[in-house]
Amino acid sequence: MKVIQLTPQDNVAVLVEAGHRGDAVDGHPGLVLQEDIPQSHKVTLADVAQGEPIRRYGVVLGYALRDYPKGSWINETSLRLPKSPALDALRANPDFKSPTDIREPKQDFFMGYANDPAFSPFAGTRNILAIHTTVQCVIGIVNAAIAKIKQDLLPQFPHVDDVIAINHQYGCGVAINAENAEIPIHALQNLVHHPNFGGEIMCVSLGCEKLQPTMLLQEHCTADNLVILQAQHGFKGMIDAIVKMAAVKLAKLDQRRRTPQPLSKLLIGLQCGGSDAFSGVSGNPSVGYAADMLVRAGATVMFSEVSEVRDGVPFIANRITSPATCETFKQQVSWYDDYLAKGKVDRSANPSPGNKKGGLSTIVEKSMGSIAKSGSQEIQEVLVPGGIPTKRGMIFAATPASDLVCGTMQMCSGATLQVFVTGRGTPYGLAALPVLKVCTRNELKAKWPDVIDINTGSVLTAGTSIQDMGESICDTILSVASGTTKPFTEQYGIYNDICLFNPTPNT
Numbered sequence: 001m002k003v004i005q006l007t008p009q010d011n012v013a014v015l016v017e018a019g020h021r022g023d024a025v026d027g028h029p030g031l032v033l034q035e036d037i038p039q040s041h042k043v044t045l046a047d048v049a050q051g052e053p054i055r056r057y058g059v060v061l062g063y064a065l066r067d068y069p070k071g072s073w074i075n076e077t078s079l080r081l082p083k084s085p086a087l088d089a090l091r092a093n094p095d096f097k098s099p100t101d102i103r104e105p106k107q108d109f110f111m112g113y114a115n116d117p118a119f120s121p122f123a124g125t126r127n128i129l130a131i132h133t134t135v136q137c138v139i140g141i142v143n144a145a146i147a148k149i150k151q152d153l154l155p156q157f158p159h160v161d162d163v164i165a166i167n168h169q170y171g172c173g174v175a176i177n178a179e180n181a182e183i184p185i186h187a188l189q190n191l192v193h194h195p196n197f198g199g200e201i202m203c204v205s206l207g208c209e210k211l212q213p214t215m216l217l218q219e220h221c222t223a224d225n226l227v228i229l230q231a232q233h234g235f236k237g238m239i240d241a242i243v244k245m246a247a248v249k250l251a252k253l254d255q256r257r258r259t260p261q262p263l264s265k266l267l268i269g270l271q272c273g274g275s276d277a278f279s280g281v282s283g284n285p286s287v288g289y290a291a292d293m294l295v296r297a298g299a300t301v302m303f304s305e306v307s308e309v310r311d312g313v314p315f316i317a318n319r320i321t322s323p324a325t326c327e328t329f330k331q332q333v334s335w336y337d338d339y340l341a342k343g344k345v346d347r348s349a350n351p352s353p354g355n356k357k358g359g360l361s362t363i364v365e366k367s368m369g370s371i372a373k374s375g376s377q378e379i380q381e382v383l384v385p386g387g388i389p390t391k392r393g394m395i396f397a398a399t400p401a402s403d404l405v406c407g408t409m410q411m412c413s414g415a416t417l418q419v420f421v422t423g424r425g426t427p428y429g430l431a432a433l434p435v436l437k438v439c440t441r442n443e444l445k446a447k448w449p450d451v452i453d454i455n456t457g458s459v460l461t462a463g464t465s466i467q468d469m470g471e472s473i474c475d476t477i478l479s480v481a482s483g484t485t486k487p488f489t490e491q492y493g494i495y496n497d498i499c500l501f502n503p504t505p506n507t
């Protein structure tokens with residue numbers, strides 16, 4: 001029976017395969033399982049008395065609720081949560097130095113679509129016509145128009161990858177200047193400038209909504225870019241107006257070609273979902289190493305998920321050298337604390353039932369795994385939700401951890417590719433950018449061979465190093481960014497709806 005102990009201070013280890021009562025444990029003479037323990041769950045390596053800490057990653061996951069003799073199963077029912085690290089105590093670390101012993105990517109460029117710097121500081125990984133919308137009322141018409149565009153027009157423009165609708169739930173019935181309303185509005189404004197949309201701007205408005213086209217499109221709000229449905233004659237008039245404008249935009253986008261782009265033009269996002277206790281052992285550390293390689297070579301990589309990294313904030317602050325950036329980080333995280341307090345709940349609402357099934361017992365354990373995907377380099381900037389990076393390198397883009405919301409908000413920040421790590425499995429994808437699925441264990445790849453792109457399970461079972469797995473992920477990222485490889489989400493068109501982070505009620 002193989003187990004993984006992460007640090008010498010840990011008094012639990014994780015089972016690589018499901019174990020049975022009486023099984024002996026490799027490398028731990030005298031240790032036998034006291035009960036059946038599922039795959040990826042924890043076993044105590046020593047006797048733990050009630051109230052004593054359970055340590056993994058060298059940190060306290062929680063305190064034992066009763067005595068656990070050596071060989072016992074530790075799960076979400078076994079532990080009392082420790083206190084959250086205090087935000088007030090967080091300080092920047094001006095002495096932090098990024099590790100330099102990181103491998104170099106095989107190439108210092110990717111084949112991408114150049115953008116006018118006034119449109120976006122980053123290059124595209126895909127060439128897409130996006131039809132923006134100001135309000136949900138127009139979605140039915142936009143979807144019908146896009147079906148017609150895909151059937152009649154798109155085949156005439158072979159250099160355009162897709163036509164997509166930016167359908168969202170925002171736009172009307174809102175107190176447009178209410179507190180926090182700027183979050184979804186700025187996100188939608190930034191999304192207009194997404195690097196994969198190539199500077200060809202097109203928007204469908206109803207006419208009477210609160211989020212007027214002038215607010216969404218700003219200087220781009222011209223008759224060439226805007227269809228107002230209330231100004232059209234009937235259904236046919238609406239569809240014809242959208243199709244006619246799309247034809248003009250598609251003809252321009254069709255002239256674009258991939259050219260070598262320095263990695264400083266590459267912006268990618270990282271997130272995880274459906275995590276398990278292997279996420280912090282195989283999947284996320286491997287992705288973290290790939291992120292280190294890309295960052296050292298000049299790329300910009302975002303990680304997020306405030307509500308998930310909350311218990312590991314000292315590890316993030318330790319990699320921030322600027323006091324002002326650390327202050328922004330504290331502000332973004334304090335929002336989550338306030339939200340929990342307002343809702344009269346605590347952070348034990350996370351992990352999810354699936355996480356627990358996958359062996360994640362507390363939010364502390366989930367946090368440590370989640371942060372592992374951010375690698376080891378200095379954190380250069382902290383972004384408000386949906387903000388566009390102004391620095392290069394590793395960036396904390398504050399978003400909630402929900403896969404749909406995090407994915408959407410990283411997209412609004414301009415991510416042109418997302419790497420998504422999962423242990424339990426999710427088919428999630430986005431239409432505006434390729435989403436590369438990385439799984440933590442062999443069983444998930446075997447079950448979903450045509451959903452999971454990269455399997456890091458050999459880190460657990462065959463001794464593959466994090467560096468080797470990370471380098472392989474880095475190669476795949478550059479191949480996907482260059483359009484040479486299409487992840488399964490893109491091959492099958494597995495695209496989720498846009499879910500903006502909107503802390504305000506729709507009134």
Ligand code: CA
Pocket residue numbers: 271272273305401402403406
């Ligand atoms: Ca997530």
